[in-house]
Amino acid sequence: MIANQRVSILLIVACLAVSLVLTLLPLPGTLSAARPAFYTMTVMFWTAMQPLRFGPVAAWCCGIPIDVLYGTPFSEHGLAMAIAAYVVVKGRELLWSFPLAQQALLMLPVFLLYEFVLFWIDGATGLDVNQWWRWLPALSSAVLWPVWAFLLERIAEFEVG
Numbered sequence: 001m002i003a004n005q006r007v008s009i010l011l012i013v014a015c016l017a018v019s020l021v022l023t024l025l026p027l028p029g030t031l032s033a034a035r036p037a038f039y040t041m042t043v044m045f046w047t048a049m050q051p052l053r054f055g056p057v058a059a060w061c062c063g064i065p066i067d068v069l070y071g072t073p074f075s076e077h078g079l080a081m082a083i084a085a086y087v088v089v090k091g092r093e094l095l096w097s098f099p100l101a102q103q104a105l106l107m108l109p110v111f112l113l114y115e116f117v118l119f120w121i122d123g124a125t126g127l128d129v130n131q132w133w134r135w136l137p138a139l140s141s142a143v144l145w146p147v148w149a150f151l152l153e154r155i156a157e158f159e160v161g
Helices: 009-024 029-033 038-049 056-070 076-090 092-096 100-124 132-160
Strands: none
Touching: 009 038, 009 056, 009 132, 038 056, 038 076, 038 092, 038 100, 038 132, 056 076, 076 092, 076 100, 092 100, 100 132
């Protein structure tokens, strides 16, 4: 596990860039509604792995590009990521004490919290909030978490090792 080893900031940025591209790839309408939040999963992974170098402030900064790309209210995603990252930092010891498959159950509330903050801000700013499928990315992200975390950890071990 690379949780206690320093990884290069370049690796973190590269992983974030790849996950941002995956987030922006066009998908058909039905698949697009359930697209896993690759960028958010990557931010939460690095927050859990490197909390001293990549904490809630870095997570907030990572939300700004999503706001710019989606045209959402400024810092909507930043605030949601910072709150979710704070929860991950506080529960990271518990998170890494479980196998990856069980971590998905612990990450589901984090992804739901992220989506709830977006839901709340959209409602406060008068955007449409009646879509039930807006919660699907949280579920698909939790299901995909074990695979995504395994992949990112192997990439980081390759760089550190």
